[in-house]
Amino acid sequence: MITTTALVMACIATAPSPFWAGPLSFGAPDATTPPTEQEVAPLGQSVETSTSFSIQGSWVWQLKADLHNTTNGRFSHDRGYFSARGRIALSDDLDLMLGARYQRDNFSFEGIPSPWTNVNTSYFDVGLKYQLTPQWQVFGGGQARWAAEEGASLGDGFEGGGAIGAAYAFSRDLVIGGGVGVRSQIEDDLLIYPIIVLDWKIIDRLSLSTRLTTGWSGQSGVELVYEVQPTIDVGMSLTFDYQRFRLNDDAPSRGGVGVTEALPLTVFIAIDVRPNISLTAFVGATVYGRLKTTDSAGNDVWARNQDPAPVIGFQGAIRF
Secondary structure (H helix, E strand, O other): OEEEOOOOEOOOOOOOOOOOOOOOOEEOOOOOOOHHHEEOOHHHOOOOOOOEEEEEEEEEEEEEEEEOOOOOOEEEEEEEEEEEEEEEEOOOOEEEEEEEEEEEEEEEEEOOOOOOOEEEEEEEEEEEEEEOOOOEEEEEEEEEEEEEEOOOOHHHHEEEEEEEEEEEEEEOOEEEEEEEEEEEEOOEEEEEEEEEEEEEEEEOOEEEEOOOOOOOOOOEEEEEEEEEEOOEEEEEEEEEEEEEEEOOOOOOOOOOEEEEEEEEEEEEEEEEEEOOEEEEEEEEEEEEEEEEEEOOOOOEEEEEEEOOEEEEEEEEEEEO
């Protein structure tokens, strides 16, 4: 059986994968350049049109949230990650995209036995983007992911997949595209998901995009951004975060799988403190969340929804 789910793919992180949306930020800073031949720099950052590299780090806290169907069950969650990305120009029309990310999730439970503790996740991705015509761009790539609770083998938490798609620039102000991705899942059916690409300059300084640059995970969702001035942006972001990871043998569902879902809504401010350095702060709330464990056969063992909870976070990026 094949599982399908609708995820709005972002362009900077991953869920299910961060890579292939990255090439899909198009725009034209001047009248002589076709719309899709230059990338729109996220959140006022500088435009790069040749080989480039960047590193990024973030830490996010979700404060204590009550769990449904428990007497006193509560939990809190914080996440830190470090990522490195590179774009290598193979020709005028073809770019090689590379990425790596390490992520650490820390959970603290109260009032119930802990279904899991802390989780380590590593990602690697590679892909290509090709400028087919001045308006059309196609992209494709693959990703490998390892996610496991402390004490479990990362090798037992492997998932892998790939995606392909395209985007079309209708004008300097509107790019729409899509694609399809597929990914294996730990102890579950194959995941097939659509990729939705939108980059729309609604009015001067105001844009709507699936190129997420801030938020709980910077993974899947949509972002409304207003440029206050060339080095300062403010906005609102709605993201969907979906994680699966292998549990260790000491967990109540020993050797099974942990699953988290979250839908955080945040507002943010992003500042370019230097031409190649940006800092972002955001605050908001997880408006939906669900925790679940399954056994090694994929059967649900335990599942709870959570109440809304405050979220706060910080992010920094350096571009070379």
